[in-house]
Amino acid sequence: MSLDQAFHTTHHSHAELITAALFALEKNTGVTGTQLLVEEKRHSDHRIDACITLHAAGQRFDYLVECKSLVDRKSTLASIKAQLESHSLPGLLVTSYVSAEMAEYCRSIALEFIDTAGNAYLNRPGLHVYVKGQTGSRTQVLGRAERGSNNTTAMRMIFALLCQPGAVTASYRDIAAQAGIALGTVGTTFLDLQKRGFLLDAGTKSVRRLLAPAQLRNEWVISYPIILRPKLKARQFRAPDPDWWKELELDGVDMAWGGEVAAQRLTNYLKPATQTIYVTKEHMTASVHDLVKQHRLRPDPEGPIEILEKFWQFASVETFKASPDVAPPLLIYADLLASRDPRNTEVAKMIKEKYLDHAEN
Numbered sequence: 001m002s003l004d005q006a007f008h009t010t011h012h013s014h015a016e017l018i019t020a021a022l023f024a025l026e027k028n029t030g031v032t033g034t035q036l037l038v039e040e041k042r043h044s045d046h047r048i049d050a051c052i053t054l055h056a057a058g059q060r061f062d063y064l065v066e067c068k069s070l071v072d073r074k075s076t077l078a079s080i081k082a083q084l085e086s087h088s089l090p091g092l093l094v095t096s097y098v099s100a101e102m103a104e105y106c107r108s109i110a111l112e113f114i115d116t117a118g119n120a121y122l123n124r125p126g127l128h129v130y131v132k133g134q135t136g137s138r139t140q141v142l143g144r145a146e147r148g149s150n151n152t153t154a155m156r157m158i159f160a161l162l163c164q165p166g167a168v169t170a171s172y173r174d175i176a177a178q179a180g181i182a183l184g185t186v187g188t189t190f191l192d193l194q195k196r197g198f199l200l201d202a203g204t205k206s207v208r209r210l211l212a213p214a215q216l217r218n219e220w221v222i223s224y225p226i227i228l229r230p231k232l233k234a235r236q237f238r239a240p241d242p243d244w245w246k247e248l249e250l251d252g253v254d255m256a257w258g259g260e261v262a263a264q265r266l267t268n269y270l271k272p273a274t275q276t277i278y279v280t281k282e283h284m285t286a287s288v289h290d291l292v293k294q295h296r297l298r299p300d301p302e303g304p305i306e307i308l309e310k311f312w313q314f315a316s317v318e319t320f321k322a323s324p325d326v327a328p329p330l331l332i333y334a335d336l337l338a339s340r341d342p343r344n345t346e347v348a349k350m351i352k353e354k355y356l357d358h359a360e361n
Helices: 005-006 012-029 074-084 100-110 138-145 152-163 172-179 184-195 213-233 259-269 279-293 329-339 342-356
Strands: 032-037 048-054 059-068 091-095 114-115 121-122 127-131 235-238 255-258 275-279 307-309
Touching: 005 048, 012 032, 012 048, 012 091, 012 114, 012 121, 012 127, 032 213, 032 329, 048 091, 048 275, 048 279, 059 074, 074 091, 074 100, 127 275, 138 152, 152 172, 152 184, 152 213, 172 235, 213 275, 235 279, 255 279, 255 329, 259 275, 259 329, 259 342, 279 307, 329 342
Parallel strands: 059 091, 091 114, 275 307
Antiparallel strands: 032 048, 048 059, 114 121, 121 127, 235 307, 255 275
């Protein structure tokens, strides 16, 4: 199953609810998370709404998720607890709001949860969080979490700003060109970033700068597989030769490696099981035709080869010398985490530490 299929077969409200809850969790506790919505399937006669990986103190914690818009009865919580216990992985309730009384009950029955107001109960070896009494509606918290990320245009622009040191001081016209968006949307996105505390803008581009870029990057990574990636019109294939990609060099302008192949080329650490290629929209048809012909690719919705539309219009400054045919590190990092493949966790951390943690904007 491709990520595109996964996200389109799940109610978008689940994506919004989880994004808002993860945003609130990070804000209140510093615990970060990534999510993958899954196509509807049943385990022990119960549907899985999503999978979440939380990151804290250098460790990762995987959960299967039950999404509920509202929980106000102990009987409902007890039922959710029983359903989640039917799975092999730990379960997590994600909801809009858990009152202090209901939070105490969750703790008493060992039902882990997070909500969009910032309340949480997490109890795993190495992860102990208990927050109750936080107030606020789902709409209020969701609004804060979504404004800068639940919009494909804004995500394209934020990506361009995060990937290029100094890009935030460029002209609106240059920023629009680099992000591949309409000129009129640049000001709107800047205004939103400023209102949310991510931008210092005194009315002069020379003093404009991003604030808390690490937090903004984290938000972008969480939102990318839910909001932007499904819009990139993914096509999937399979090749008769599993090593078909090893000698293939892309130009990095019209085509670039993402995901596992890009990570391997930057770190020489991972043996790619999947191959992700980003291709500009105008070259998509011809490029796919050439790849299919040269490497005998065949369409396969479960295939390990994924070709998506390239959504940025700038060179990857951080990686050009190391490997000029790969996507910017932020996208490689997001691809690896979105895969939810345990093999990719360590190499994702390596890329983050080398290319993202010390980036300046």
